[in-house]
Each structure stands twice: as structure tokens, then as C-alpha cells.
Amino acid sequence: MHEPTITLTNVSKKYVRQQALAPLDLSLDHNGIVGLIGPNGSGKSTLLKLMAGLAQPTTGSITLAGKKITRRASEHIAFLAEIDSLYSSHTVKEAIQFFDGATTDFSREKAEEMLDKLKVDLHQKIRRLSKGNRARVKLVLTLSRNVPILLMDEPLSGLDPLVREDILKMIVSYVDVEKQMVILSTHEVSEVEPFLDYVIFMKSGSVLLNEKVETLREERRINLVEVMREVLQ
Amino acid sequence: MSLHFDHNRPIYIQLMEHFYRKICRNELKAGDKLPSVRETAVEAGVNPNTVSRTYMEMEREAVVVSKRGQGTFVTEDQSVIQQLKETTAEQQMDVFLTTMKQIGFSEKEILDLIQKRLSALENGGDSNA
Numbered sequence: 001m002h003e004p005t006i007t008l009t010n011v012s013k014k015y016v017r018q019q020a021l022a023p024l025d026l027s028l029d030h031n032g033i034v035g036l037i038g039p040n041g042s043g044k045s046t047l048l049k050l051m052a053g054l055a056q057p058t059t060g061s062i063t064l065a066g067k068k069i070t071r072r073a074s075e076h077i078a079f080l081a082e083i084d085s086l087y088s089s090h091t092v093k094e095a096i097q098f099f100d101g102a103t104t105d106f107s108r109e110k111a112e113e114m115l116d117k118l119k120v121d122l123h124q125k126i127r128r129l130s131k132g133n134r135a136r137v138k139l140v141l142t143l144s145r146n147v148p149i150l151l152m153d154e155p156l157s158g159l160d161p162l163v164r165e166d167i168l169k170m171i172v173s174y175v176d177v178e179k180q181m182v183i184l185s186t187h188e189v190s191e192v193e194p195f196l197d198y199v200i201f202m203k204s205g206s207v208l209l210n211e212k213v214e215t216l217r218e219e220r221r222i223n224l225v226e227v228m229r230e231v232l233q
Numbered sequence: 234m235s236l237h238f239d240h241n242r243p244i245y246i247q248l249m250e251h252f253y254r255k256i257c258r259n260e261l262k263a264g265d266k267l268p269s270v271r272e273t274a275v276e277a278g279v280n281p282n283t284v285s286r287t288y289m290e291m292e293r294e295a296v297v298v299s300k301r302g303q304g305t306f307v308t309e310d311q312s313v314i315q316q317l318k319e320t321t322a323e324q325q326m327d328v329f330l331t332t333m334k335q336i337g338f339s340e341k342e343i344l345d346l347i348q349k350r351l352s353a354l355e356n357g358g359d360s361n362a
Contacts, residue, residue: 032282165278172274177281193240194279214243214283223240 005029006051006069006149011060012205013046020046022205023059032177032197035213036185037228043205044185045082048151051183052079064149075104080142080152084134088127092137095126099141111144114174118166132163139167143174150175152184156191164188168195193224201231208232236277244279248287251277256296256307257318267297267305
């Protein structure tokens with residue numbers, strides 16, 4: 001089976017004086033949902049941006065299926081930014097058209113079907129949407145791309161519990177876990193735990209653990225919150 | 234409706250128990266079709282891979298049968314369902330008996346207490362059931 005493989009070799013990132021990522025090696029070659037977990041400032045966003053080709057590593061190299069990752073990685077990787085990334089003057093429908101034009105693998109039918117299920121009005125302006133609906137629209141636009149890798153930077157942050165549940169259920173409903181890999185960063189460990197296949201714990205720019213969640217439960221008989229306490233202490 | 238899971242135990246096992254209970258209660262009858270993997274994942278609030286594993290384990294234990302291109306069905310074999318009920322009941326009784334012995338009751342006392350409790354419940358006295 002074809003699997004998307006992201007390989008990081010000796011990758012580090014320095015912003016002026018701040019070391020955002022220590023040199024690290026990491027290989028991701030499994031489909032399914034991966035939780036990237038760690039406290040604020042641990043390097044989660046930096047790692048995702050490097051994998052998406054949106055930032056350049058200071059040292060080392062990152063490859064996707066053997067090819068070096070550049071800005072053009074967006075052909076195979078969808079990226080959900082934490083910041084507001086939609087034009088506020090667009091209507092929802094125009095935002096869909098914009099994404100459809102900007103990417104080659106976008107499914108408009110899928111986007112409209114999802115938004116219909118979520119009861120989001122396509123003619124509403126982005127700026128008039130509630131925060132929860134803006135988050136839903138952003139997620140729909142990401143999930144409507146037919147790409148092997150979806151990177152989501154803090155898709156749950158700042159949202160109320162009902163919207164967060166909606167977002168997690170949408171990911172489960174629309175991601176093909178046998179063919180796609182989703183990496184989502186969060187610090188809401190217990191909330192995402194049942195949805196994860198794999199977990200990566202980060203602290204101070206280093207990856208401390210990269211493991212299958214079910215293995216952790218079977219071998220250590222403890223939950224992710226406890227694992228996190230052990231690993232991050 | 235999301236199910237509540239004990240995060241210290243593998244979720245696929247807890248999901249199996251959830252289905253087995255439904256089958257024991259006859260909420261899922263012999264030959265009934267199970268929801269698709271994705272439907273169950275969304276309903277229970279878990280990863281679809283976890284649900285696949287649950288379905289595979291239940292199939293290995295012959296409680297469900299998967300038919301190519303059609304889905305997963307509860308077995309039509311009544312003896313398997315009867316066996317499942319008995320095993321589930323035994324497990325529950327073992328847990329109960331262990332607890333009762335730990336708090337110092339003899340087997341005779343346990344039996345008496347059960348009978349007392351059952352007749353009290355029958356008379357509608359206390360409804361903890």
C-alpha cells in the first residue's frame with residue numbers, strides 16, 4: 001500500500017536567537033490520526049510549518065516520499081493554520097471557489113455537502129460568521145482537499161466544547177484513515193485521546209515520545225494524560 | 234451520543250463490551266447489520282481504526298460475521314449468542330464474588346443476601362436496578 005512518508009533528518013529551527021526546534025530525527029509513515037501534543041512554546045507549530053514547507057529548517061532536511069519538501073509541498077499537504085486565514089469580505093461560497101481555484105485537488109461537492117450538514121449558510125460573509133462557524137468553514141476547506149497529508153495547527157483552540165466536539169467528529173467522518181494522515185496539534189489531551197492512532201509528545205523543541213496510543217494503553221495500562229505527566233515532567 | 238471510556242483500558246475492548254451488551258440484551262438481534270465502521274466511529278467519538286479493530290476481534294470470536302461488500306452482521310448462530318450471554322454473566326459474577334469475599338462474606342451469606350435483595354426489589358422496595 002502506498003503510504004505518505006515524511007522523514008526529518010537532523011532538523012532544527014532557529015528564529016533569530018531563539019532555538020525553536022532542537023536537532024531532531026523523526027519518521028512518520030503511518031496513516032491515521034496523529035496527535036502532536038505539548039505545552040505552548042514546545043515547537044508544535046514550528047514542526048508543522050516545516051513539514052508543510054511554509055518555513056525552512058535551519059539545519060537538516062525534510063522529505064516527503066523521498067523528495068525534499070519546499071513550498072510546493074502544498075500539492076500533497078493541506079495545512080490548517082491557527083490564525084484566521086480566510087478573506088473576511090468573501091462569502092462562504094466565494095471562499096470555497098477561492099480554495100477550489102487555488103488547489104488542484106479540491107472537491108467543491110464535498111465542501112458544500114459538509115457545510116450543508118453543519119447548517120452553515122453559503123451566502124453569509126465570513127466576517128459575519130460566529131467564531132465557531134469560522135472554525136467549521138476553515139476545517140471544511142481543509143478536509144475537502146484530496147491529499148495524503150493534512151496538517152492542523154491547533155484546530156480546537158479557543159472554541160467552545162460543542163464546536164470542539166463537532167470538529168473532532170468531522171475529522172473522523174471525512175478523513176480516510178486508511179489512506180490519509182492527519183497530524184493535529186493540541187494541548188487538550190484527554191479530549192482528543194479517543195480519536196488518536198498515534199501520539200507525539202514535544203517539549204522545549206524536542207520530540208520526547210512517538211508511539212501508537214493503543215500500545216501505550218496495552219503496555220503501560222495508563223491513559224495519555226498520565227503518559228504526558230511522566231514524559232513531560 | 235459519545236460513549237464514555239475508561240482511558241486506562243484499550244478502547245477497542247470497551248467498544249466490544251458495548252456491542253456484546255447490546256447483543257445480550259437483544260437490542261442487536263441475530264442477523265442484524267452493525268452500523269458501518271465510520272458511523273460507529275462518529276457516534277462513539279473514536280477513531281475509525283479503533284472501530285475496525287473492534288469489528289475484527291468480534292469476528293475472530295465468531296460473534297459477528299462480515300460479508301464482503303455488505304457490511305458486518307450479528308451471527309445467526311443462536312448457540313454463539315447464548316454462549317456470549319453466559320460468558321458475560323460469569324465475568325460479572327466473578328467480579329461480584331471477588332468483591333464480596335474481599336469484604337468478608339462467606340458463600341452461604343452471599344447467597345442469602347442475593348435472595349433477600351431480589352425479593353426486596355421484586356416488592357418494589359428499592360429500585361437501584
